[in-house]
Amino acid sequence: MTATSEKYILTPSLVALKKEQEAIYFDYEFPNPLYFSRGKDVIENFLGQIPEEGVCFDEIVNPDIQMLFQLLVHHGILFNRDTQKKILSHGCVECSCNPREINCYLLLSQYCNLACVYCFNGDESYARMEKKIMSQEIAFQAVELFLQYLAPQGHLNLIFFGGEPLLNWDLARSLLKYYGNKELPEGKQIHFHLTSNLLEFPAGLIEDIKRYEISILCDVDGPAHLHNQTRPCCGGFPSYDRICRNLELLQKNDISYSLRSTITRTNVHSIEEIVAHHINLGSNVSSLVAINPITSDETVLPESMLPDPKDFTQGLLSAYRKKIAPANQIFPLNQMMETFKIGGTMQFPCGAPQGTTPTVDVNGDVYPCIYFVGISRLKWGTIQEAQNLYRSPILKSLKEETALANQLSCPTCPWKYFCGGGCPVKRVLIQANPKANEKIRKYCHEITCLPSKVLFPELIWEHARSQHQKNRENDSQYASSIPRC
Numbered sequence: 001m002t003a004t005s006e007k008y009i010l011t012p013s014l015v016a017l018k019k020e021q022e023a024i025y026f027d028y029e030f031p032n033p034l035y036f037s038r039g040k041d042v043i044e045n046f047l048g049q050i051p052e053e054g055v056c057f058d059e060i061v062n063p064d065i066q067m068l069f070q071l072l073v074h075h076g077i078l079f080n081r082d083t084q085k086k087i088l089s090h091g092c093v094e095c096s097c098n099p100r101e102i103n104c105y106l107l108l109s110q111y112c113n114l115a116c117v118y119c120f121n122g123d124e125s126y127a128r129m130e131k132k133i134m135s136q137e138i139a140f141q142a143v144e145l146f147l148q149y150l151a152p153q154g155h156l157n158l159i160f161f162g163g164e165p166l167l168n169w170d171l172a173r174s175l176l177k178y179y180g181n182k183e184l185p186e187g188k189q190i191h192f193h194l195t196s197n198l199l200e201f202p203a204g205l206i207e208d209i210k211r212y213e214i215s216i217l218c219d220v221d222g223p224a225h226l227h228n229q230t231r232p233c234c235g236g237f238p239s240y241d242r243i244c245r246n247l248e249l250l251q252k253n254d255i256s257y258s259l260r261s262t263i264t265r266t267n268v269h270s271i272e273e274i275v276a277h278h279i280n281l282g283s284n285v286s287s288l289v290a291i292n293p294i295t296s297d298e299t300v301l302p303e304s305m306l307p308d309p310k311d312f313t314q315g316l317l318s319a320y321r322k323k324i325a326p327a328n329q330i331f332p333l334n335q336m337m338e339t340f341k342i343g344g345t346m347q348f349p350c351g352a353p354q355g356t357t358p359t360v361d362v363n364g365d366v367y368p369c370i371y372f373v374g375i376s377r378l379k380w381g382t383i384q385e386a387q388n389l390y391r392s393p394i395l396k397s398l399k400e401e402t403a404l405a406n407q408l409s410c411p412t413c414p415w416k417y418f419c420g421g422g423c424p425v426k427r428v429l430i431q432a433n434p435k436a437n438e439k440i441r442k443y444c445h446e447i448t449c450l451p452s453k454v455l456f457p458e459l460i461w462e463h464a465r466s467q468h469q470k471n472r473e474n475d476s477q478y479a480s481s482i483p484r485c
Contacts, residue, residue: 007054008069008078010047015414017457024464027076028414034075035464043068054080097390098151103351105359105370106142108171109133109163113199115234118262118305121163122297125374132362133168139175141383142360143190149390152186159193161359161370166200173208180212193217197231198246199239206253216257218247220281222274226267244281251282260287260331263315268307271315275324287331288316290447292425293440296373300435309446313454320458327459332451337459339418352424353398355380355390368398371425378428401428409445415452422448 017024023040025047026033036043046065055078060066072078111131112121121128143158150156158179160172172194179190192214208214221227224240233239250257259278261267267274271288278286290312293301320327327333351357352369359367361374364383372378380394400406402424410416421427426444430436 004057006080007056008073008080009052009054010050011077011079013414014047014077016044017460019461024460025072025075025077026460028417030076031417032075033460033464034071034077035468037465037468050078098149098154099354099356100151100154101157101356102146102150102154103157103159103357104142104146105159105161105357106139106165107134107162107359107361107373108139108160108165108168110362111167112162112164112197113167113234114164114197114231114239115236116231116262118230118264118291118301120292120295120371122295122299122374125296126163127374128163134171134360134362136171136174138360138362138364138383139171140178141364142366143175143179145383145386145389146358147184147188147190150188152188154188156188156190157193158190159195161195164197164200165194166196166198166202166205169200169202169205173204176208176212176214191215197239198243199233201246201249206249206255209250209255210253216250216255217287218243218257218259219262220244220247220259220278221261222267222270223277226270226274229266230262230264247281256284257282258285258287259283260289263288263290263307263312264305265307266305268311268315271312272319272322272324275319275330279325279329285329285331285334286325289331292371292423293443294371294425294429294433294436296371296375298375298429298433298435300430300433300440303439303443306440306443307447309443309450312447313450316451317454317458320455327462333455333459336418336452336456337463350420350424353395353402355392355395368394369425371429375429398424398428410449413449413453415449415456418456419448419452 011027013027013029015024015026015028018040021038021040023036023043024033025043046068055069057066057069060069069078109132110121110126111128112119123129143156146156158175165172176192180192184190192212193216194209194214195217198218209216219231220240220243221230224238227240227243228238231239247257259281261274261278263271274288275286290307290309291301291305293306295301316330316333319325319330320333324330327337350369352372355368357369358380359370359373360383361367365373366380366382366386366389367373367375367378368380369378378394380392381389402421404416404421407416407421410421422445426447430441430444
């Protein structure tokens with residue numbers, strides 16, 4: 001409720017998006033976008049006249065401007081200093097030792113049946129040639145460990161990962177049988193997920209997926225002529241047709257799945273085609289992920305593989321504007337939409353610094369991220385000795401290195417609170433890597449920065465206009481509540 005006699009000041013973190021007489025305003029640190037379909041000049045004039053010491057509601061005579069004032073307060077664009085202190089005191093929250101959600105990656109195998117040209121599984125760190133697989137003992141200890149750390153009523157997302165997890169599916173099946181029907185203490189829940197190339201299709205897989213409601217992500221880099229260039233089988237044989245046959249089996253059994261394409265210089269100009277192809281193959285989400293330029297061996301990939309960030313941005317924008325698929329079916333657009341819809345911002349770029357994406361390798365070693373496997377300085381701990389896992393100096397160091405407050409490359413950018421500053425792997429593994437030249441470092445920054453600056457405004461306009469229209473249709477009082485300014 002607005003205190004009528006108190007001074008309200010204009011947020012220093014104001015973002016204003018304008019088109020003719022339309023305008024959107026929000027505080028980029030605590031976004032709650034406020035849309036006006038008309039009256040932009042009057043609103044701009046009012047905001048421009050607010051003195052540094054602030055303005056009181058009681059000082060305003062015009063009823064329309066009073067209504068505007070209340071809207072600006074409600075959306076955090078005007079606030080009193082007491083409110084500001086309260087917000088700032090809660091602006092950076094220490095990460096919990098008992099997260100409400102944990103995405104635990106189990107490396108069921110550390111080798112693969114594909115020979116992807118950009119594979120981030122390093123030969124040394126993943127020991128790929130040794131064809132290691134995880135034992136039951138390690139797997140069950142890992143699940144119990146993170147169930148122990150999980151908060152009451154929390155969700156553990158158990159992700160069968162690799163290498164290629166279907167090469168050790170018997171282990172996954174043991175976990176499914178034990179935990180799939182088990183009632184966990186304190187209201188905790190487990191969800192199962194499979195990330196696979198689907199080149200293999202073990203007997204009984206359809207039944208497993210249905211019985212335990214396993215969500216699926218499969219990689220298809222586009223139509224056959226694109227996919228087979230970057231994701232051949234070991235030995236160089238094409239993999240596309242075999243994968244598609246297995247996708248058809250899923251479709252015939254009414255099993256939903258998502259498809260992902262790693263975007264390289266080979267396919268960056270085909271993003272529209274890739275999205276359409278994914279949807280035609282039956283995918284419920286088309287994920288477009290720009291290649292990470294470093295492996296877990298800390299080997300830098302050739303520049304010739306990297307897409308131009310401008311081309312990547314333009315491809316995403318074109319797919320969005322041409323409505324190749326709804327925005328909520330295209331990653332990263334769907335993730336961007338959720339970021340500002342919930343009115344929150346990102347203090348960290350992902351779950352790794354907060355310990356919510358633990359990766360357990362075949363030896364029982366734990367890392368904060370799949371890209372850190374085998375890198376001794378980034379080892380988080382082991383499942384056998386994990387009493388103080390969430391008080392680890394590794395997490396503390398990651399938080400300091402990746403927190404937005406410490407990102408010198410984007411000190412005043414309003415979009416950093418939406419994008420989180422980009423994948424921390426690119427900072428943690430690239431910035432101090434002597435093999436990474438200036439072009440690689442520039443790529444790591446721009447591949448997140450450029451899409452964020454272009455796509456977030458587009459998505460905010462769509463969201464604001466859509467919400468405005470819904471309000472007009474659903475609330476007869478809504479139209480009369482809009483200031484006539």
